[in-house]
Amino acid sequence: MQPHVSGRVLAVASGKGGVGKTTIAVGLAWTLAQITRSSRIALVDGDPQAGATSALGLTPPDAPLRAPAEGVAGLLVQRASRTLALARAVELEHWLRTVIVRADATIVDLSPALTDAMHAATLRCAPSVVVAARCDAMGLPNVRELVGLLRRAQCRHLIVPTFSSHTRVSRDAERCLRDEFGTSVASTTFPLDTRAAEAPIAHQPLPAYAPQSRAAVALREIVIELLARQLVVGPVEAGALR
Ligand SMILES: Nc1ncnc2c1ncn2[C@@H]1O[C@H](COP(=O)(O)OP(=O)(O)OP(=O)(O)O)[C@@H](O)[C@H]1O
Ligand SMILES: [Mg+2]
Numbered sequence: 001m002q003p004h005v006s007g008r009v010l011a012v013a014s015g016k017g018g019v020g021k022t023t024i025a026v027g028l029a030w031t032l033a034q035i036t037r038s039s040r041i042a043l044v045d046g047d048p049q050a051g052a053t054s055a056l057g058l059t060p061p062d063a064p065l066r067a068p069a070e071g072v073a074g075l076l077v078q079r080a081s082r083t084l085a086l087a088r089a090v091e092l093e094h095w096l097r098t099v100i101v102r103a104d105a106t107i108v109d110l111s112p113a114l115t116d117a118m119h120a121a122t123l124r125c126a127p128s129v130v131v132a133a134r135c136d137a138m139g140l141p142n143v144r145e146l147v148g149l150l151r152r153a154q155c156r157h158l159i160v161p162t163f164s165s166h167t168r169v170s171r172d173a174e175r176c177l178r179d180e181f182g183t184s185v186a187s188t189t190f191p192l193d194t195r196a197a198e199a200p201i202a203h204q205p206l207p208a209y210a211p212q213s214r215a216a217v218a219l220r221e222i223v224i225e226l227l228a229r230q231l232v233v234g235p236v237e238a239g240a241l242r
Contacts, residue, residue: 008105009105009106009108009126010106010107010129010226011122011123011127012025012107013110013114013129013131014131014133014134016112016134016142018112019133019139019163020134020196021110021132022051022052023190023196023200024130024162024219025052025109026043026052026055027205027206027216028223029041029043030074030206030208031205031220031223032105033075039074040102041074041075041076041105042076042077042078042103042105043075043107044069044099044107044109045077046084046108046110046118046122047080047110047111048085048111049080050079052080055205056072056073060079061081065084065087065091065092069102073204073205073208076102078099085117087118088117089117090121092118092120092122093125096121096122097125104233105232105233108127110122123155126155127155128155128156128226128231129150129155129157130226131147131157131158132160132162133159133177134162134173135161135170135171135189136173139173140173140176143159143181147159147181147184156231158184158185158231159177159184160185160188160222161174161177161189161190162190164189164192165191174189186222187221188221188225190215190222191218198210206219207219
């Protein structure tokens with residue numbers, strides 16, 4: 001088995017659809033590249049639905065598991081094809097590792113299906129994981145299940161409450177997350193913001209499309225928190241990247 005590339009892979013997962021994973025993954029990768037001034041931040045679309053691929057205006061490739069990645073929006077982007085769903089975990093892990101070794105840090109956007117082979121492959125690369133947890137009344141069981149999985153896999157993680165707003169439901173959901181998961185919950189939430197919904201239509205990462213928007217500012221704070229917790233690159237690597 002190849003050695004783990006600890007601290008250099010950050011996956012974005014949720015175990016639930018439509019909670020902001022792709023928006024966060026693309027935005028985090030772009031913001032990380034800006035903050036660290038690295039031209040070697042890889043963004044891997046790990047979802048056969050190819051959300052990150054299309055959010056950046058790209059078309060899914062014919063041949064799956066192709067490397068190297070292509071330069072888009074200052075990132076090394078690895079597009080997803082629908083055939084990703086047919087690949088075995090061992091093939092996906094090999095593919096992922098060829099991307100990881102070429103990058104200063106790799107962000108992987110995962111599908112909502114916790115049981116797919118891409119999740120298994122990604123977890124074998126010892127990633128840190130951003131858990132996108134939508135602030136609604138129904139999300140907690142999914143977060144619990146995913147966090148349990150991550151604990152068993154010994155993956156460090158940061159829970160990011162998403163689509164937060166001033167509604168009572170949202171505030172209650174965020175409080176439940178903080179009560180149950182404590183310091184594993186990010187101090188910054190990813191707020192409900194119409195600019196976030198516009199960015200993929202403009203085929204741009206949210207912070208490039210609307211840098212002053214509340215959601216883009218939140219993403220910057222989340223990246224700073226990830227760096228401070230050494231969840232995306234270690235202290236030596238962060239210094240070397242600047
Ligand atoms: N902060 C936000 N405020 C409002 N809308 C948002 C926000 N973030 C994302 N959206 C929109 O919500 C929808 C779902 O977001 P996104 O695709 O990022 O979620 P996802 O978890 O990746 O979904 P899937 O599980 O299907 O891959 C998209 O239309 C997106 O533009
Ligand atoms: Mg997605």
